[in-house]
Amino acid sequence: MKHGLKLASVALVVALAGCGTTATPPAAPGGGGGTGGAAEPAAGATVTYAPEEVVKPKDGKNLRIGVAFPVLDQFLQNVADGMQARAKEAGVTLTIVSAQEKTDVQLGQVENFISQGVDGIIILPQDTDAAQPMTDAVTAAKIPLVYVNRRPATLDPSVPYVGSDSKVAGQLQMEALAEQLGNKGNIAILQGDPSQEAAQMRTQGCKDVIAQHPEMKVIREQAGNWYRDKGLSITENWIQSGDQIDAICSNNDEMALGALEALRAAGKLDAVKVGGVDATKDALASMKNGQLDITVFQDAKGQGAGGVDSVIKKYNGDEVASFVNVPYELVTPENMAEYANK
Structure with missing residues (x-):
């Protein structure tokens, strides 16, 4: 969550490229995986992130998804990279903007996405205690919404959060x-x-x-x-x-x-x-x-990919668990080599 090294760009329109990271949440017990006709995890549930098939728009539309970052530092750029790769696999287009750590700027960027009529919105909130106006604006516009990496202080179970505990x-x-x-x-x-x-x-x-x-x-x-x-x-x-x-x-x-x-x-x-x-x-x-x-x-690329999967599932009308947990893993000198390319 976090994060110090800023990139110079304030807004970045992403030309999607790169290899994908699979991150569709697994189904609840007895359910399916999210790409077929089986049952989805119910809102209010918690599921653990696991690789699965990419989620695509059921109607074949090239979705336009707006993504609001607080800043694009070293870690959050990795989250953005995960989103880029997954979006390319899914055949959707992302527009990624950075608020440069300004809460009011981020709200304005989200309002711009709404006025542009995007098909879905992903938010990594600058201030988790002040995210409610963005949630209210997006849900009032009936646009699929997913939060990633930073969980708002208050969040209705119908709005998924993809991140870590x-x-x-x-x-x-x-x-x-x-x-x-x-x-x-x-x-x-x-x-x-x-x-x-x-x-x-x-x-x-x-x-x-x-x-x-x-x-x-x-x-x-x-x-x-x-x-x-x-x-x-x-x-x-x-x-x-x-x-x-x-x-x-x-x-x-x-x-x-x-x-x-x-x-x-x-x-x-x-x-x-x-x-x-x-x-x-x-x-x-x-x-x-x-x-x-x-x-x-912290699996930055997994969080990014899971966020894209989740917002597409919301667009498709499928249920998404309230919390898609991307687990943390301890790294020590003994196992650090395993994480060099993650």
Whole structure:
């Protein structure tokens, strides 16, 4: 969820290319897969993402789907790539725009999609606490709507969310760090944007694990808003405070990489364990170099592909589960090679 390295473009019309990633959610028990006549998962249900056949418009129409991103950084660009590839397989056209992290701009972009009469809309909300006006506008226009990657704070079960359980990312990350510390020590938390569900729940997952260990405690917590430079400056301040920090639980890889820069400059790389989330290329390179201790793989391309499948299914009139869960996976130096090309 997250995410610091912005691309220069504010809006990007995608000429679809590349190979596809299959991501149709599996059917509920007793149901079918989503491309035939069998039963679909009911709204309100949760299903786990699994590869399956591409979903195509039943009427053969070349659908126009608008996609509203908050920003196109290193991670979210991978989500967009997954959407591009899946849309090419399905024979539909995407228009992807970036709000450059401005909530009002994103609302205006969604309203533009509505006025253009697109056949479906996918949203990755900038502010998960302020997504309701977009939901209301799209549903009032009777346009199929799917949220991806960032779950709105309030969302009707009839509107699908394709993404991951953010609390699990924090739990996986902190459990691994705790094991490396022998379940004791002082923990600092680098939080993403506090207005976003991913930052809130990843932080909570981290704290839930810490609470299970009497000899561990949170001594520092600060929002770096997903940015590497913020992770760097915050960690520099923590180091200058003189407090002993044994591990940094970062909500994403970008802030974790910034923290590592500060620790390296202070000669403390070996003294502090650092964990991130996303398993970006930069993070895996840092892990390979013996710096980053832990990260958590978030299947960006799977989320993107699942979002495209889900909005096409909504267009087809098929039921889509309320939550299509794309599971997180722990990445360590021992298994990092498996994630190099994902």
